[in-house]
Amino acid sequence: MHDPIHITALSTSSALGHNRQDVWNSYKSRGHLLTSVDGNWVAQLSDTATKELNTIQQESQYRTLDKTAHLALQCSRAAFKESGWNGDFNFGINIGSSRGATGLFEQYYDDFKQLKKVSPLSSPSTTLGNISSWVAHDLKSRGPVISHSITCSTALHAILNGMAWIKGGLSTKFMAGGAEAPLTPFTIGQMKALKIYSKENGSYPCRALDMTKMQNTMVLSEAAGMVCLEGGQPNHSLGQIIGFGYATEPLAHGASLSSNAQCIQDAMAMALGEFKPDDIDVVITHTPGTIKGDLAEYEAIKSIFKNKVPALTTNKWQVGHSLGASGLLSIEMGLLMLEHQEFLEVPFLDQEPPSKLSKIMVNAVGFGGNAVSLLLSKAQ
Structure with missing residues (x-):
């Protein structure tokens, strides 16, 4: 591939943490970060990531959004701050999600079953497109704004799309990534219906890359991540x-x-x-x-x-x-x-x-x- 694309900023939020030093320390700990909640193994956000996310969730204009959108806002703000794009708002955004606003959707559906009516916000706040749209609103981006779902490869497809815009000369900068908040009863129930969810009681609830395991051990986690992409020779590059x-x-x-x-x-x-x-x-x-x-x-x-x-x-x-x-x-x-x-x-x-x-x-x-x-x- 000629003319590589540079990653000039990156931010994630997960059980590993919300800044790269904490994430690296979590990796180095060599222990898993999975917990049992209501009898199901899950990976929840770290305490520091949760504390910052709670602040975003209390901002008046974002209170009605799903946690998926809150996670996207959390990581996009951090990536934008690191990027050095301040003052240049001509960048594109492509943020994807496999499930979308599943928590909010389940809540609205439960309300509908009980009350036989729904909130006027039920449709706009559960559409997949609102994730990128709210990030664009928050960061004041003036570039293209795209959302998509291509299941579990969604975030890497978002990067591919950002690369295509840059290489095609349609944009010089792009923010790309994914956000997911799937720790809901219905979503976990769907994974259980596929008979792939972990029932492990040993040292490692998820045995990914263990070729000797005798049962499925997938565990769901909530997380988000964004990268800032640039072509050419930027002043700073993470890789x-x-x-x-x-x-x-x-x-x-x-x-x-x-x-x-x-x-x-x-x-x-x-x-x-x-x-x-x-x-x-x-x-x-x-x-x-x-x-x-x-x-x-x-x-x-x-x-x-x-x-x-x-x-x-x-x-x-x-x-x-x-x-x-x-x-x-x-x-x-x-x-x-x-x-x-x-x-x-x-x-x-x-x-x-x-x-x-x-x-x-x-x-x-x-x-x-x-x-x-x-x-x-x-x-x-």
Whole structure:
């Protein structure tokens, strides 16, 4: 990929924390951040992230919004502050969510069942588009404003779209990411209906990348993340995107993935471009902690990298699966490893850590057989 896209700012909010030092410390703790609530394993925001979010939720103009939008506002403000874009409001925004305003939607529906009427705000406050729209309002952006849902690869698709606008000469700056607040009874119930939710009682409720597990162990988490993207040679860069790939495979069932994850294979091959498989030091996998999903991605990686599989890691064993926002947490994980030159291991794999960290591939895959792979490197 010629002319890499730079990540000039990044902010996330999750069980890991809300600033990169706290996030790195959480990764280094080597313990999971999952808790049991009402008998279900979940990953809730850290105390510091929750405290700041509560302040946003009390702002009068945002009180009627869903937590998904509040999370997007929290991270977009922090990313914008770091970006140095102050005074330049000609930037685009693309924020996605797999589920959208699920908490608020459930609340309005419960009210409708009991009262047989709904609030006039029920429609505008639960549409997917209101997430990016309110962020644009808050930051006073004058660029294009886009929202979308492409299931669990949503955040990486948002980055792809921002890259396309920049490379197409339609915008010089773009904010992209995802927000998800899925810790609601109905959403957890849906995952349980798929028989993929964790019932583990051992040391690790989510066993993502454990190829020996005997049951599904996916755990939902709430999170959001934003990156600021620029082309050219910006004054500051956290890292750069030097390759990208995307693919969709035909499926017999909307919640399934082929045993060799052809869409992930195609996305990784496209992201490699002119690079050799040997050039990749780490793959941050999507692996949600399900038996079939984890194994399919592992088989896809082996198909692409043959007998020289890079070091593999994921953060889902530690922080759960934040659906449409999860790819952004993986991007942050990759950038932190590049910055600290330290590999973050998973407790289930016996593998040799890489001797250097130069190029890291990040995968995301979602229901419907769609996949995205991004290749990260340190800023030059």
